[in-house]
Amino acid sequence: MKDQRERAGWLLAVALTVQFVVALDMSVVNVALPDIRDDLGFDPGGLLWVVNAYALAFGGLLMLGGRLADIVGRRTTLMAGLAVFGAASLGGGLVGSPGWLIAARAAQGVGAAALAPVAFTLIAVTFPAGPARARALGLWGMAAAAGGAVGVLAGGLLTEWAGWRAVLLINVPIVLAALAAARFSVAPDRREGPPARLDAAGALLVTGGMTALVLALVRTGTHPWGSATTLTTLTVAAALLIAFVVVERRVAQPLLRIGLLRQRSVLVANLFVLLLFSGQFAAFYFTSLYTQQILGYGPIRAGIAFLPFCVGIVIGSLTATRTVARFGVRTLLVAGGLLGAAGFGWFWLTVGVDGGFADSILGPSLVASVGIGLCVVPMGTAATTGVAAREAGMASGLVNSSRQIGGSLGLAVLATVASHATDADGGEGPSALVSGYATAFGVAGALLAVAALSAALLLPGRTAPMAAGPDPADEEAADQQAVGPESTGREAAAPAASSVVTAPRGGRTRLP
Numbered sequence: 001m002k003d004q005r006e007r008a009g010w011l012l013a014v015a016l017t018v019q020f021v022v023a024l025d026m027s028v029v030n031v032a033l034p035d036i037r038d039d040l041g042f043d044p045g046g047l048l049w050v051v052n053a054y055a056l057a058f059g060g061l062l063m064l065g066g067r068l069a070d071i072v073g074r075r076t077t078l079m080a081g082l083a084v085f086g087a088a089s090l091g092g093g094l095v096g097s098p099g100w101l102i103a104a105r106a107a108q109g110v111g112a113a114a115l116a117p118v119a120f121t122l123i124a125v126t127f128p129a130g131p132a133r134a135r136a137l138g139l140w141g142m143a144a145a146a147g148g149a150v151g152v153l154a155g156g157l158l159t160e161w162a163g164w165r166a167v168l169l170i171n172v173p174i175v176l177a178a179l180a181a182a183r184f185s186v187a188p189d190r191r192e193g194p195p196a197r198l199d200a201a202g203a204l205l206v207t208g209g210m211t212a213l214v215l216a217l218v219r220t221g222t223h224p225w226g227s228a229t230t231l232t233t234l235t236v237a238a239a240l241l242i243a244f245v246v247v248e249r250r251v252a253q254p255l256l257r258i259g260l261l262r263q264r265s266v267l268v269a270n271l272f273v274l275l276l277f278s279g280q281f282a283a284f285y286f287t288s289l290y291t292q293q294i295l296g297y298g299p300i301r302a303g304i305a306f307l308p309f310c311v312g313i314v315i316g317s318l319t320a321t322r323t324v325a326r327f328g329v330r331t332l333l334v335a336g337g338l339l340g341a342a343g344f345g346w347f348w349l350t351v352g353v354d355g356g357f358a359d360s361i362l363g364p365s366l367v368a369s370v371g372i373g374l375c376v377v378p379m380g381t382a383a384t385t386g387v388a389a390r391e392a393g394m395a396s397g398l399v400n401s402s403r404q405i406g407g408s409l410g411l412a413v414l415a416t417v418a419s420h421a422t423d424a425d426g427g428e429g430p431s432a433l434v435s436g437y438a439t440a441f442g443v444a445g446a447l448l449a450v451a452a453l454s455a456a457l458l459l460p461g462r463t464a465p466m467a468a469g470p471d472p473a474d475e476e477a478a479d480q481q482a483v484g485p486e487s488t489g490r491e492a493a494a495p496a497a498s499s500v501v502t503a504p505r506g507g508r509t510r511l512p
Contacts, residue, residue: 010185011126012136015119016143017178018078021085021171022112022119023147024154025054029105030288031155031299032164039164042098052218053102057109058116059404060211064203066117066397067255070390071198073189074125077118077393078182085111086175093169104168117396122186124384124392131325134377138321141376145313145369152288153303160300202247202255209240210401217408225416256394260387265329266395268458269382270402272333272375275451276340277403278410279444280372283344284309285411286418286437290351291361294430294437305357308365316373329378330459336374337452343368344445351438353430371448382459410447414440 029036029050037047069077085108092104123140127133158166216233223229248254261267284306291297291305320332327335346364355361383399384392422436 007185008126010181011122012139014078014178014181014185015122015136016139017174017181018082018115018119019140019143020147020150021174021178022058022116023144024151025089025108025112025171026058027148027151027284028155028158028167029054029164031152031303032159032167035159035164036101040096040098040101046098046102048218048221049102050105053106054109054112055218055404055408056211056214057106058112059109059214059401059408060207061110061113062117062401062404063206063210063255063397065113065115066121066393066395066400067198067203068114069118069121069393069396074118074122074393075182075186075189077114078122078186079179081111081114081118082175082179082182083111085115086172086179089168089171089175093165093172116400117393120380120396120400121392124380124387124396125389129381131321133381134321134324137377137380138317140380141317141373142310142314144376145373146310148284150303150310152306153300156299156303197253199248199251199253199255202244202251205240205244205247206255209237209244210405212237212240213405214408217405217412220412220416256398257391260391260395260398263386265382265385265459266387266398268454269379269385270399271454271458272337272451273379273383273399273402274406274409275447275454276337276372276375276379277406278413279340279344279447279451280410281407282410282414282440283347283368283444286414286440287347287361287365290355290434290437294351294353294434295355295357295360305361306365308362309369312366312369313373313376316370317376318373319370320374320377324377324381329382330455332374332378333382333455333459334452336371336378337448337455339371339374340368341371341445341448341452343371344441344448347441348438348445351434351441353434410444414443417443 033047033050036042036050042050065077065081088104088107088111092101092108095101095104120140123133123136127136154170155167158164158170212233216230216237219233220230225231244256245258248256248258261270287306288302291302292299297305316336320336324332343364343366346367347360350360350364352360379399384395387395418436418440420436421439422432425432425435
């Protein structure tokens, strides 16, 4: 028993490290971009791809990365993802040309697309429903938030003290430590029953569709929403994703079982994640701009200004861990969403040319981040409700995709909103910039309020304990009758309660 607890502790440490480093690399290079441009000779358009190449590969491959954990095994996927991510980080820190750096960042995104879903999956299948999983999910949320916030600070410190290459090379010792811990803590993959097959057609369609969608979103700064380039890319993305849904309804072993989205808690959780991170990612971006362009903070001071956000996430996550069994998933999602919305509303009211750290940054950061932290545990719980262990990677890929698409979509939309507000206020000078930032914060708050409303209206109540969920094979049988003989031959789901992550009985969502 002691050995099992020790192994579970090491496994959790690996999952948290993976989540931290994946989130870190979304933001750590931002502060280093001017030094990268000067050293490697990037043109302004090419420099954006140091960030976008990572986001594009990461967002495009998340669904495939999540499903690979179910098919080839969690340990294999984890070790391969770490190896790719570490090698790409080493290569990126040693390159001497713009093209090779962009390629290395894309390869980092490929590794991260395998790592993020498998980290979530390992938590979902290792820790039983209840306090143990709540604590693990709370720590998982803290790691994600800390990685994003620390990335800004670490990028400034490393760039100033050791040069821009250090922001990539720092990943290498972290990855090596995670590989060593994973060999000890993650059990070898075992396969029972007939071997699972990769849905190649679905993988190609969803990867192409997600990549096209992220590409359209990250390029809205250079190709506006109404441009032929953006409209064409969005049309291609929509066509590929629609084709993906059609294919998934007909194949024997789908990349995403569409019946998963018939489970209300899974569907609402992904909608909530999409809305929450649409607001959070954008607010993070505009806070960085406000501190540096309006308040005159340097890179290191701007990074330190993000630390209250990390503190708030920790407070909110710890609170959710201790209270989710008492109040239930829906109550915490509603409360967290509304508190986050209030924090962004505070930003909207107080950011100004003459603003200060205490009133314009500290207070609203703490309120918003505590609210977001409150959502972490119930989001993870709802996103895996009723999901069989053999489909945990599928559910993890789905929720991570919602997170990434939400962040990209929110940033693209709110950047456009801020630009229009800035133009309406004259288009020049600090006052006009602040007007744009304030408007973006207000819209971010509205997105979180909508997320809270969706949870309040669409999630069921909390009074009944969680119980074993429905056997996915039952839903698949219904799908086969609706679709026809082409969908037969699907692997039967294990009906045992131990193979189910969590599921409500009687339409309830409270943890036991």
